[in-house]
Amino acid sequence: MPASQAKLCPVPASESSQPNQETVSRTAHAPVEWSVLVAQVKAGEDAGMEQLYKLFSRGIRYYLCRQLGPQELEDKVHDTFLIVVNAIRRGDLREPERLMGFVRTVVRRQVAAYIEQAVHSRREQTDLESGVTVADRKENPEQEAMIRQKADLMKSVLSSLSERDRDILVRFYLKEQTQEQICREMALTETQFRLLKSRAKAKFGELGRKKLASNGIFSVFVRAQAGR
Template sequence: MPTTENQGPADQSAHWEQLVEQIRVGDPAGMEALYRVFARGVRFYLCRQLGPQELDDKVHDTFLIVVQAIRRGELREPERLMGFVRTVVRRQVAAHIDQAVQSRRDRVDVESGIHIVDSRSNPEEVLVVKQRAEAVERALHCISGRDREILTRFYLLEQTQEEICHDMSLSETQFRLLKSRAKARFGELGKKKLVRSALTQFIVRAKAASAD
């Protein structure tokens, strides 16, 4: 079955209809195609929303729900398969959150109050995270004050374009240009500093290993 990305709207619509019909009649080729098209995206979405825990199970449950719904005739517009899968995935996320809240309520310990997962990073991971943050911070201080202000307003304070333009007296075009430049400059510097930081780590480890 052809992939979806290079198809025009009429082709894609026919593609989804064919796929849905295959699933509806229980054709294994349909199930395979559904998984091939959506597995990565569903996994990505669920992981991004809920984290990596029990991801395989969640992905599997999602596909099960989609297939069962199609077989029950709940997908009335086969050409809307993408939207349908999206709805199912979002409901999975909401259901998982509800369940997590409920199970925490049920398991609450009067003394401790909170269920805490003990998952400390190992010291090396902590160091890597710290060094990365420091490298990125140094990169931020290497760009101009105006570039730094734009990035800080947009990403940290999460101001909108309109608000930033108003506060910094910029036109929309100026804002886009400056932000794009600031981001590119920051990205270059950040990468250089991260590479330097990774090299330093490597040298330190190599020295420690040879001392042993």
């Protein structure tokens, strides 16, 4: 999947809209009674199953999509969820408080299994990957449009930077060099590096707001607030 696409996975319409970063509380996760939840799942209670699904399905979907792509994603999420539930019912989870780590272990094993299966299939068959890639593109037209719109704005911001600042961003985003390597090779401090990135993002945000005001168009910079 080309880097310009990123691994953009379709978000189900049923998912509630997300708070933006600034409004996310710094304290993670509402307190969950892990032992109660695990006991409910073990007993096959609907309330427990529902809470487990609500807690993990989006994260599992995101993780699987990022690692494996959007093909047959819902089936994979469903299979992974079943594996977690069955493992809990078998008593494989000895400490309910470790449920989150346990889910992570199951998900990573699933990813490894799917990759192994894909590699094995590829060796047995002729190369069909190009067809899969084409299908991926068709699944994210909205996200493609969003990226294009943002990229056009981003170009205005990036053009206004010095060549050195642009080079830093090229190294980080295109060449995927680490912050440490960039700072070492370009004689930057960590603070200078972060400042550059946050300045570029701030300019980008400001430009986006100006464009929104001048066009009077609802753009990707304003998130839907319904339901919050």
